[in-house]
Amino acid sequence: MAEVLPLSADYVVVGAGSAGCAVAARLSEDPSVTVVLLEAGGRDRNPWLHVPIGYAKTMYHPTLSWNLMTEPEPNLGGRRVPWPRGRTLGGSSAINGLLYVRGQHADYDHWRQLGCTGWGFEDVLPYFKRSEDQERGASALHGKGGPLAVSDLRDRNPLAESFIEAAVELGLPRNDDFNGAEQEGAGFYQTTSRNGWRCSAATAYLKPARGRPNLTVVTDAHSTGLLLEGRRAAGVKLERHGAKLTIKAVREVILCGGAIASPHLLMLSGIGPAAHLQEMGIAVVHDLPSVGRNLQDHFQARLAYRVNQKASMNTRTRTWWGKALMGAEFALRRTGPLTVSAGTAGLFARVLPGSATPDVQFHFLPFSTSATMLELHPFPGMTLSVCQLRPESRGTITLASPDPRAKALIHANYLATETDRRCMIEGAKLGRRLAQTAALSRWVEEEIAPGPGAVSDEDWLEWIRRTGGTIYHPSGTCRMGGDPASVVDPELRVRGIEGLRVADASIMPTVVSGNTNAPAIMIGEKCADMVKAAAKQRLAA
The missing domain is CATH 3.30.410.40 (Cholesterol Oxidase; domain 2)
Known part of the structure; x- marks a missing residue:
């Protein structure tokens, strides 16, 4: 699992958070493909990232968290609300409260009813089980032996x-x-921990994959935009240690930056609401009005x-x-x-x-x-x-400027x-x-x-x-659906752009009724299977 950035890879995954770690680890199980995982933050070496109560030290840490803020909230007296998000290997799973909650069965059946074919509870349950190493053992609803430790308090x-x-x-x-x-x-509650230590997505998925020569994890790599060839995602632009670099994706780019970073990167790349992009001085590659819309939070x-x-x-x-x-x-x-x-x-x-x-x-x-x-x-x-659990209110993520280093504007x-x-x-x-x-x-x-x-x-x-x-x-800003107005289809492919998927909490059409870490990991697991299936179809064609 080297850190030297190659010129190209079969798959480039952006964001080493809950979903991104699962996607990269599962895709790299096939030794015939190469995978690069890009993470804007650093390595997860801080000891507080591994002690459960460490979230009290890391949630607002100057380098381990993005320390985002909403814009003044009109229904909260104009207050700005802090939004910490993880900025290290494991993403927010490295600084969260460790609770393992999937949500209600009805949440996923509702997704299916909204046109998300293949996302009903019976469809997603195998991925929850595959990811899980349940301390209580395997059952009809739980898995044993998966990467993610789930333990009693x-x-x-x-x-x-x-x-x-x-x-x-x-x-x-x-x-x-x-x-x-x-x-x-x-x-x-049960927690994502093993023997008293936090089990982040990085611990669960990347640590066991360290010896794979086909997986490259690159930290301190701030993705600034997509490399587009017409309507195809051909790679990712990034900045690292002051240098501007590009890595090409032979097969696919998979965005796993979360509900703020994924729509942010799409809009920086000219994919999003045309009027907003033009207002920011960004050339419109694909008018996709729903990017950054449908923002939900508990x-x-x-x-x-x-x-x-x-x-x-x-x-x-x-x-x-x-x-x-x-x-x-x-x-x-x-x-x-x-x-x-x-x-x-x-x-x-x-x-x-x-x-x-x-x-x-x-x-x-x-x-x-x-x-x-x-x-x-x-x-x-x-x-x-x-x-x-199920807010009706909807917010937006918009650009503050075309500068990739400028934080997105959050209107919760x-x-x-x-x-x-x-x-x-x-x-x-x-x-x-x-x-x-x-x-x-x-x-x-x-x-x-x-x-x-x-x-x-x-x-x-x-x-x-x-x-x-x-x-x-936060979730919902790259909404999945069966309708043309959705950002991604039920295969998580960005509508109108080839070779590009989104896999993180941003694809949720409606936020699940509970904590979002376990569902985000499930989304990563399911995405990896979809990518593998698409590769088999290409070979068979």
Whole structure:
């Protein structure tokens, strides 16, 4: 897995994130083809990238994250919302909260109904299973022996146990597998970790492929545009260590940059909404109006409580002695607070009358943070984060300028519909009811956020607008569909351009009802099979 950039390769994959690592590793399984994987960030050598709680150190890191920001959000009082995205091998899977959630079966069946043939749940399940190394073993819905480790939590905090009991007290079912037959209910999350260490897409897919001479992984390679020959993608332009370079793709280019970078690169290359490209001074190669449209994200609000329970991580991190004990526990047993994911216990529930399946998701955390979400409160605390699973609001990704180094403009357009506002209000009110149950209230001393001043729906909405933000699941900006207006077809081929596919969360026509890392890896797995099948067809022709 050398890092010297060759002049050409059969396949050039742009972006070593969740999907890109899967695509590159699977394609390179065939020793007769050559694969180059380009990553703008560096190698994943920082030790915090491999410790589960490391996301607290890396999410806003100056070099390991892109540290993006939305434009002023009209429905959030003009606030700009931070959007951290991974900038290293593994992409956002290297800095995320590690939760393994696929979404609901109905999510994928809905994709199929939207014209995405071959993307129903029964179609995608084999790829989830193939990617998975499930600690609990293989079953009808789970895989064993795949690259991606999926493990039970190694630290089951008593506050989290009480959160699950609280949900059951309110009549919600106990659910020990959110990726099982049904998603609804409360239980502990599983994480993408192995023996207490994070299992990013780079760890899962690239590490085992290191010895393959036909796979070249190039870091610090900032892709600046596509090399186009008429309406065919013939390669990728990039900058590396100050040099402007080009690598040719003999067969295909596969974009795996994610919901911001993939449409950004398409538009920089003249593929996108013609009027916008002309406004930016970019020659229009192919007018594809949907590029950068259909942006979706899960929006969250965090209820925070002061508790009387020493199990809160706030207490353990306040002293050097507490930190030393946490470090020793991780070093000796790979357990304790350093193994905590961004949500220990979870809940999927319905809060709107018309919802047939869960419409909100809770991430319970045995700690609480300041408004910046970077510093823990100086008192014992816990957090109940609630997000809406299927937002109606749609945003856009647009260019700021034709300069490839200029960050794209993100217009998330949160809370643009009454349904979205109502769902968040009802979800937050459910969070307070959970905290008021006998199971959880015995630990609660005070509601810190939103606080007792939130009484009416207007109070709740004002707090949500003032404090809510992303839960880091941008998707949809290179929408897949069976219609001519979609960006990619169900084979993930960019419409109107030969030799070019997109495989990442940007192809989701609608965001899945849950965390997006596992679905993005599934998309990479499925894309690799599609590319291999197309190559066989060419040989047979």
